[in-house]
Amino acid sequence: MVSMIRAAALRGLTPLVDSLGGDGAALLARFRVPPGAVDPVSDPRGHRPADADGTPADDGPDAADVLIRSSTAGRILETAAAELTCPDLGLRLAEQQGPDVLGPLAVAVENSATMGEALDCASRFLFVHSPALRVSRIDDPEGAPGVMGLLYGSTEPDPPPPQAVDLGLGVFHRIVAVLGGGPYGLRSAHLPHPPLAPVSRYTDFFGTDVRFERDAAVLRVPSELASRPMHGGDETVRAIAIDYLENHFDRPGRTVTDRVRTALIRSLGTGPPRIPSIARLLRMHPRTLQRHLSAEGTTFETVLDEVRRDTAHRLITRTDLPFSQVTAMVGLAEQSALTRVSRRWFGETPRAVRRAGARSGRD
Structure with a gap:
């Protein structure tokens, strides 16, 4: 996997290179990095900077979020230091950041x-x-x-x-x-x-x-x-x-299953936990979300059940909340539903689970 870094890591490089007698914009262009991605530029003729493919660059507030290869950033620094005979280039740039x-x-x-x-x-x-x-x-x-x-x-x-x-x-x-x-x-x-x-x-x-x-x-x-x-x-x-x-x-390396689990933990009890709402939070189409989960060997229903189980166990064993409130906080409609899933999850009723948790806490 190619390692990336925000172009803002080179913030200040263009004027620094210019002050040393070089051409900062030309240096970045040699490495196909849009100048506006590193340092917002102002063209007195009113022209916007161009991206590597020749299209106008966005030098607005999001320009600094452009990603470039880490290896490219390193080569730019080494090239500038060598060509400008400036061995302390890295320190000079650090002084501006x-x-x-x-x-x-x-x-x-x-x-x-x-x-x-x-x-x-x-x-x-x-x-x-x-x-x-x-x-x-x-x-x-x-x-x-x-x-x-x-x-x-x-x-x-x-x-x-x-x-x-x-x-x-x-x-x-x-x-x-x-x-x-x-x-x-x-x-x-x-x-x-x-x-x-x-x-x-x-x-x-x-x-x-x-x-x-x-x-x-x-x-x-x-x-x-x-x-x-x-x-x-x-x-x-x-x-x-x-x-x-x-x-x-x-x-990096975080799976869609992890992202769904995190989204469910945050939204559980605030409304019906449905695929469209979670997909919207994750900025993907519901069918795309389902395909990713299937490729990772699970389903939305399975992840939801696991989140409900873990949340219910924590609330039952670590709090004194009424079971009616636990029911609502895990997104179930009725307390009888909590009893049914508790038997499936833990082999006993919520009350028995709470008693067992209290006994283990005293031991």
Whole structure:
């Protein structure tokens, strides 16, 4: 499968290349990347930029959501650095970027309550920016007490080129600094390649010691950074942003069955769980949805039954809700229907299931 990344990852490249004596738009055109997908362009003659196939590009608010191949982005950076004799190109581009390059993920990250919550959110949804990238908290590679590592890496078998790593770790560093409101106690930065520019350039950028030819790209930070509060966040806005990410972007490898199950869990008890309504949520035709489920060896009715069973078991054993309310919350019309399916699912009535759950809780 071809690995993709949002074109916004190269935000600022066109003017940067121009400032260095090159032609940023021509560079992107050589790699068949629409200039408006990377940096919104303004043509004094009023002409809209053209896509790779010659059609007018959309340089409106959605232009930054254009996807390009990760390998193409890496080759563009390496080509620009070589042709412009600019070994610190990745760092220069990182200096111009911040959380906004993450697109919709930035809203969820910036409205987190703590730095740890923001990092976990980025780790969970980074696939929206690029399925090939990952960030995560790891043990300190130096083994120092009170220190943890923030790993920036790729899920691809071939590592990204050095300029792309400099850009990626550099942007990661800047995002953490923005979220933390300034210097965040960075102890040192690790890079997996030799220095591309004078070491002083790296230490000036990161503001600390930089160690090269290490196993991975890592920011070494105080462990307490995870619990550090972020100011100005809005939990309601964050919840809306996460709901948007969950419902509009599919994690790589996620099956249609998984998507249907998630949609049913969210909508159960709000109305009759029917194929057309779930298909509409998933933005596909009902027949297409059924074909996908069949290809995955299941049916809508089977997934619905499993969701109802799991939800009913949780409500029966972990709450004291009246069975009439449980009936409504799993989308059944009558309490007698709950009794019938409970016997089929669990071999006994809801009341017996609740008693058994209470006994196991005491044991």
